[in-house]
Amino acid sequence: MSTHSSSTGSLVIHSARIIDRGDIVEDGWIRVEDGVVTDRGTGSEWTPADEIVDATAVAGAGALLTPGFIDIHGHGGAGAAFDDGMEAIRTGRDLHRAHGTTRAVISLVTASLDSLARSVALIADLTETDTDILGSHLEGPFLDPGHHGAHEPSLLRHPAAADVSRLLDAGRGTVRQVTIAPELPGGIDAIRQIVAAGSAAAVGHTDADAAMAIAAFEAGASILTHAFNAMPGIHHRAPGPVLAAAADHRVVLEAIADNVHLDPHVVKLVFDSAPRRVALITDAMAAAGSADGHYDLGAVSVTVRDGVARADDTGSIAGSTLTQDAALRRTVQAGVSLPEAVRALTETPARAIGRDSALGGLRNGMLGDAVLLDAELRVARVWSGPRLLV
Numbered sequence: 001m002s003t004h005s006s007s008t009g010s011l012v013i014h015s016a017r018i019i020d021r022g023d024i025v026e027d028g029w030i031r032v033e034d035g036v037v038t039d040r041g042t043g044s045e046w047t048p049a050d051e052i053v054d055a056t057a058v059a060g061a062g063a064l065l066t067p068g069f070i071d072i073h074g075h076g077g078a079g080a081a082f083d084d085g086m087e088a089i090r091t092g093r094d095l096h097r098a099h100g101t102t103r104a105v106i107s108l109v110t111a112s113l114d115s116l117a118r119s120v121a122l123i124a125d126l127t128e129t130d131t132d133i134l135g136s137h138l139e140g141p142f143l144d145p146g147h148h149g150a151h152e153p154s155l156l157r158h159p160a161a162a163d164v165s166r167l168l169d170a171g172r173g174t175v176r177q178v179t180i181a182p183e184l185p186g187g188i189d190a191i192r193q194i195v196a197a198g199s200a201a202a203v204g205h206t207d208a209d210a211a212m213a214i215a216a217f218e219a220g221a222s223i224l225t226h227a228f229n230a231m232p233g234i235h236h237r238a239p240g241p242v243l244a245a246a247a248d249h250r251v252v253l254e255a256i257a258d259n260v261h262l263d264p265h266v267v268k269l270v271f272d273s274a275p276r277r278v279a280l281i282t283d284a285m286a287a288a289g290s291a292d293g294h295y296d297l298g299a300v301s302v303t304v305r306d307g308v309a310r311a312d313d314t315g316s317i318a319g320s321t322l323t324q325d326a327a328l329r330r331t332v333q334a335g336v337s338l339p340e341a342v343r344a345l346t347e348t349p350a351r352a353i354g355r356d357s358a359l360g361g362l363r364n365g366m367l368g369d370a371v372l373l374d375a376e377l378r379v380a381r382v383w384s385g386p387r388l389l390v
Contacts, residue, residue, distance in 0.1 A: 008034055009050035011383070013370065016055035016065035019342045020362045022276075028065065032368035035385035040362065059372050059380035067346040067362050068102025068369025068384060069324040072177065072353055073137055073226070073254055073281035075107045075297065077288035077323075082106045083298055086122060093132055095289040096282070099323035100345075102369040102384040103134050103359060105176045107283075109298035110140030110151040113163055117170040124174040131387045134353065135174035138167060139225065142190065143205035144181040147230040150311045150318035151205065152299035159190035168197045175199045176353040179225045181206035182216035195220035200353055202254075203241055205230040213241035217248045223352055226283055227253045227270055229261050229317065246273040252352040254281045255344070257330045258322040260308050264334035271336045271344070279349040280327045280341070285309055285319030329377045 011032040018028035018040070029046045031039040039046075055063035075081060078095035080088035089106055096104060106123050108116060116138065123136040140151050142159040157163065159180060168175050177200040182188055194201040203216050204225025209232065224245040232240040245251040253274050257267050261283070271278050282288065286295045287304040295302045295309070302309050302318040309318040324345055331341040350360030358367050367385030374380055 011051045011053070011368070012046045012049040013053045013055055013065055013372070014044070014046055016063045016372065018065045018362060019339055020067060021347050021360075022339045022343055024339060030065070030362050030368075030370070032370075032383070032385070035368050037362055037364055037366050037368050039364065053372075053381070055372055059374040062375030063380070064373040064375075064377070065362070066342045066371050066373065067360055068371055068382070069100040069345040070134075070349040070355075070359060071096065071101045071104040071282050071324055072279055072349045073107050073139070074104055074284045075109060075319050076286040077284050077290070079286050079290040081286040081296065081298075083108055083111065083119060086126065089123070089126065089133070090130065092286070092288075093130070096284070096323060097132060097382060097384070098379070099289075099325045100371040100373075100379045100382055101282075101324045102371070102382060103132050105134050105137045105353065107137040107139050109300075110143065110155045111298055112155060113141070113166060116141070116167055120167055120171040120175060124170070124172045127174050132384060134355065135176040136171055137177045137179070138175060139179045140205070142178070142180045142184060142187070144184065144207045146207055147181070147205045149205060149230045149316050150297050150300045150302065155299060158185045159187055161186065161189065161193060164190050164193050168194070168199065173198060177202050177223055179204040180221075181208065182219075182221065183208050183212050188215060188219045191216055191219040191221050195222075203231075203245070206241065207232065208241050210239045210241065210244040213244035214248070217244065217251055222250055222252065223279075224251060224253045226256050226261065226281065228266065229256065243273075246270075249277070252277050252279050252348060254279050256281060256283050256320055256322065257327040257334065258320045259330055261317060261320065264330065267331055267334040268336060271331075271340060275340070276343060277348065278344045279352050280324065280331060280344040281349070282322040282324060282327065283320045284322050288321045288323060290321075325373070325377065325379050332377065
């Protein structure tokens with residue numbers, strides 16, 4: 001597989017099945033000028049360009065062209081953890097880009113406020129220089145200790161307004177989402193504060209029942225962090241936060257389709273319960289694209305065995321080793337239609353962080369992020385457009 005920038009000049013990609021925003025276009029082509037989609041059609045009516053790519057010559061019969069994948073929740077890859085600074089972020093992003101993820105939100109695990117503020121500021125700087133980085137996701141420290149997962153419990157805290165402001169301010173407008181347990185003291189007020197600052201508030205690592213989750217969504221929370229994981233499940237007399245999220249058309253449900261965090265039947269259930277509102281995330285940690293062994297996830301020591309990451313002290317699942325192309329294959333294998341699985345990697349995550357006017361589609365005026373896949377849904381080539389203006 002290879003990655004290409006389409007930021008300058010003209011590019012035509014033709015003879016592909018284009019899958020975009022729920023549609024399938026047979027024998028389709030797109031034209032990209034200086035990294036922006038300017039035209040599309042079918043057949044051979046495209047005009048010459050600086051670079052012309054025959055999709056079938058690159059990816060074989062049945063070649064598929066989709067928008068670039070967007071991961072709004074991932075922690076690392078290729079042996080590098082996003083918490084460890086600029087070069088680690090770039091190393092991890094190189095790995096995921098090769099698997100189709102053209103843009104990503106950089107997720108941070110729980111750490112001290114000082115450390116998180118420094119990391120969020122660094123990621124804000126990176127959004128100015130690295131076109132594929134969309135901003136940061138604070139997965140902590142405002143989490144329920146009883147559902148801490150792979151987060152260090154001693155570093156968890158209640159969401160005091162001053163602490164929330166400090167982290168949001170450090171991001172200078174680039175904190176894209178904040179995961180929070182709404183039942184914590186000050187939780188609902190913090191959700192309102194996060195949303196007022198232009199970030200998405202996400203319900204997760206929580207003991208919330210359905211009523212508390214509904215209160216969080218009414219306060220403006222619009223994402224459910226990795227549905228089913230680190231929260232109460234579904235009981236016939238206690239429906240919990242998952243069904244509350246599925247019933248609310250304003251809420252996007254994150255799903256980790258690695259057959260570890262969610263059984264394939266549950267993946268299909270999430271898609272059926274929340275049509276057009278599922279975002280396939282990796283929640284990947286450093287071991288994605290790397291070997292089994294020992295890793296650090298923030299302050300937590302993790303062992304990866306057979307590709308499954310678990311915290312050494314509790315045995316909790318500690319992120320994944322997933323890439324988004326693998327998530328696409330497993331979601332389709334679970335019985336989800338290909339257009340809807342692609343939507344969950346493209347349009348829906350873009351919408352969840354307010355970037356769907358420029359990302360997540362191959363329509364005129366959108367950035368020319370594209371992934372060419374073979375008939376087995378394996379990545380053959382990746383293109384990314386120019387900088388997304390914050």
